[in-house]
Amino acid sequence: MIFKPTRIVGAFEIEPERVVDERGFFARTFCRSEFADQGLTTEWVQCSISFSTRQGTLRGMHYQVEPYAEAKLVRCTRGAIYDVILDLRRDSPTFRRWSAAELSPTNRRAVYVPPGCAHGFQTLEDETEVLYQMSRIYHPQSARGVRWDDRAFGIEWPDRAPTIASRDRDYPDFEP
Numbered sequence: 001m002i003f004k005p006t007r008i009v010g011a012f013e014i015e016p017e018r019v020v021d022e023r024g025f026f027a028r029t030f031c032r033s034e035f036a037d038q039g040l041t042t043e044w045v046q047c048s049i050s051f052s053t054r055q056g057t058l059r060g061m062h063y064q065v066e067p068y069a070e071a072k073l074v075r076c077t078r079g080a081i082y083d084v085i086l087d088l089r090r091d092s093p094t095f096r097r098w099s100a101a102e103l104s105p106t107n108r109r110a111v112y113v114p115p116g117c118a119h120g121f122q123t124l125e126d127e128t129e130v131l132y133q134m135s136r137i138y139h140p141q142s143a144r145g146v147r148w149d150d151r152a153f154g155i156e157w158p159d160r161a162p163t164i165a166s167r168d169r170d171y172p173d174f175e176p
Helices: 032-037
Strands: 002-005 012-015 019-021 024-026 046-052 057-064 072-078 081-087 098-103 110-113 117-123 128-134 143-145
Touching (some): 057 081, 072 081, 072 098, 098 110
Antiparallel strands (some): 002 012, 012 110, 019 024, 046 128, 057 117, 057 143, 072 110, 072 128
16 A cells, blocks of 8 residues: 555555556555555444545534544545645644545555544545444534634635535534
């Protein structure tokens, strides 16, 4: 696997290294020792999928607070997404910065979202499915979010008029 650091400390785009032959290719999408070598989480306790019917659907920006802060490994298995990681770790040199990557079945990339960072995405195609692996069990009382268009972050989204749930649209302004 190829681990490409993002603008966020501890966050990576992960590209599978393909072994190609006449049948197609084979590639690992997770290897405990390679993740450990990068200092990343190596235990995933929950997997979930998200399916969005319409292009322009925005989900996020979500995270869980301590002691349930979670790392995520995110991959798009159908369609395409504009995936965003936002650093909310106050002691991080990249606090309040964001990083984006396009994920699709064609490029087969994944992103690693470290604990303490918010995550969200916008669909670039109809009928898009996203696979999440999480390092902690979902804990509803620890679930939090920040608004997708909060000026404190200045996230640049492809579609400025997304389909979005009221919960995600109505988060209050971020207070540093």
